[in-house]
Amino acid sequence: MRVGFIGMGNMGRLLVTALVRAGALRPDEVIIHSRTAEKRRRVAESLPGVQQAYSGTDLVRRCDAVFLCVKPGDTGAVLAEIAPYITRDHLLVVINNTVTLAMLEERTPARVAKVIPSVVQTVARGASLLIFGERCTHGDRALLVRLMGAISRPHVIAEADVRAASDLTSCGPAFLSCAFQALAEAACRRAPGLPREVAEAMVRETARATCELMEQTGYSFADTMQRVSTPGGVTAAGLAAMRERVGGLWDQVLAATAAHEAVKREQLDL
């Protein structure tokens, strides 16, 4: 089995590095290509045994499965190059939401799937999303579950749900960081003697421990709020203020990502 990755930017590099380091792929099973030779050379040097392909076509000819790790806007150019060489024996995997499985099935005879990774897979943690096209075989499903299972907790979902689910798993680290940063900053405004880095460390530790508590006890989010918040107490007062201000916020956030993606999809030229 040879697995190829086209695009050695943030996510391509992250996936190859995490999968090889986790032992999910042997270096000699991996072939990489990127538009800029220096980028693929740097990745190959950091992972001895990983091979370079000198074009997308070269990579496709040598691989059974191909991950397209380019931005949606670059997908058309990559497909124009590789589509004539893609056969029904290839598994073609896209890692963004904008390009749909139907678009890939229309352009190629490949078995197609979508994997939505997350930056937290740098530390081989977090959730990933898997969406399988109808042409995928049992072996394709097993392969992607095995690969992503080595560096994350994979969730197989329907393509219709992938935008909202990606907001949780892929945009999630950014959204949570934004909320956590705002909490730490508010504490620093109230307590000027509290250094910002100490406040941020407190929030990180609390977030990590809250998740561990929930994992170990089986508490839901509602259970956790109830455990901390005694009626008439300070946490209850804080939660009430929060609900008043935050109500509807996340609906707006998810509406914004969905609207942005719809525009990008309209602009796609595959």
Ligand SMILES: NC(=O)c1ccc[n+]([C@@H]2O[C@H](COP(=O)([O-])OP(=O)(O)OC[C@H]3O[C@@H](n4cnc5c(N)ncnc54)[C@H](OP(=O)(O)O)[C@@H]3O)[C@@H](O)[C@H]2O)c1
């Ligand atoms: N960032 C996240 O947390 C995240 C999470 C999930 C999914 N994604 C998805 O991952 C995809 C990639 O994002 P990214 O942040 O990794 O982007 P990126 O850093 O810009 O990387 C994209 C890479 O694609 C390469 N490329 C472009 N056109 C090419 C071509 N014709 N042939 C070969 N290589 C080509 C570029 O090559 P050179 O640099 O070599 O020129 C670049 O390194 C996006 O679709 C994004 O939606 C991102």
